[in-house]
């Protein structure tokens with residue numbers, strides 16, 4: 528018996544216009560996508576009526592922090608920008624970290640994100656490796672997941688002494704190797720600092736050529752991906768030169784950095800993460816982030832720069848994906864689809880381009896571009912049935928009630944109500 532989702536508009540993730548059609552699912556895969564509706568083929572199959580709905584691929588979060596404390600319904604005001612290292616002292620340990628990550632994974636899937644690519648765990652423990660393995664085994668609900676190590680700053684985070692050789696290229700190689708051996712998929716460096724951490728930080732590139740080179744060579748040797756937090760232009764160039772695959776923010780990228788990103792556009796993915804920047808400016812008052820604080824943290828200037836920069840990235844065909852930095856009180860996990868709206872209102876993308884970025888490009892980011900991110904034959908059946916038309920109004924994806932069905936690998940995480 529197949530599952531047939533019929534009666535709706537099919538948006539297949541490639542960017543072609545949605546058209547009336549139906550998809551057929553057998554096991555964990557889509558076996559057919561056909562235009563029009565074919566009741567004569569429905570006998571003996573499980574039929575899902577998608578009348579009035581858009582049927583589309585599951586969303587991919589490109590910059591997840593699944594261990595961050597705040598999620599919808601679970602706001603933790605103690606972990607709130609501007610961050611200082613004292614928050615690391617409040618962290619309890621592996622079991623509670625993992626429990627929170629599991630909770631957040633379920634909340635992210637409830638919001639329609641059937642895959643998530645991590646941009647770093649909170650603490651230097653293999654929490655995300657354990658989480659990924661549980662998700663892969665199907666024993667807890669949550670997105671398909673790529674695990675990322677805690678981000679490596681230029682000075683060690685938390686209440687620890689700075690090892691003597693921390694700045695040596697060999698220490699970078701060791702860092703990458705040891706995390707690869709722990710089972711992480713991706714390892715992240717703070718190639719640039721950030722105004723959130725230190726005044727003027729957005730312009731500080733804090734790793735050298737030799738350090739980035741050592742990280743890049745070791746990552747290739749051990750088969751792990753590299754990710755980088757980059758605000759300063761030079762940090763973006765450092766990332767591209769040394770084979771970093773995910774490059775976050777890029778806010779102060781100059782023309783040379785854009786040229787390099789364009790040159791490497793088949794290898795790199797960019798995640799601007801506008802959500803937290805927007806939230807600091809527009810949704811922070813309740814948590815003590817007033818306009819002055821948003822300015823101090825660089826958020827106001829960042830959003831202005833992003834509005835200038837991202838239309839250029841778009842014109843150059845660089846792969847830019849929604850998502851990022853959800854997990855703060857003003858920007859909790861579960862609200863991640865707000866990034867899609869911000870791509871349209873702030874960054875100059877069309878709704879269709881944004882949906883392609885969140886689905887097709889997301890599949891590529893997950894390293895599964897030949898089987899994830901599209902509604903197409905032989906692709907994994909990660910499917911949303913959304914009431915209304917996200918191409919006309921992308922904010923419908925922000926309303927969990929309107930995501931009437933969530934399927935992952937051919938199984939309903941959220942079963943459509945009988946209609």
Ligand SMILES: [Zn+2]
Nearest residue numbers: 590646851852
């Ligand atoms: Zn981040």
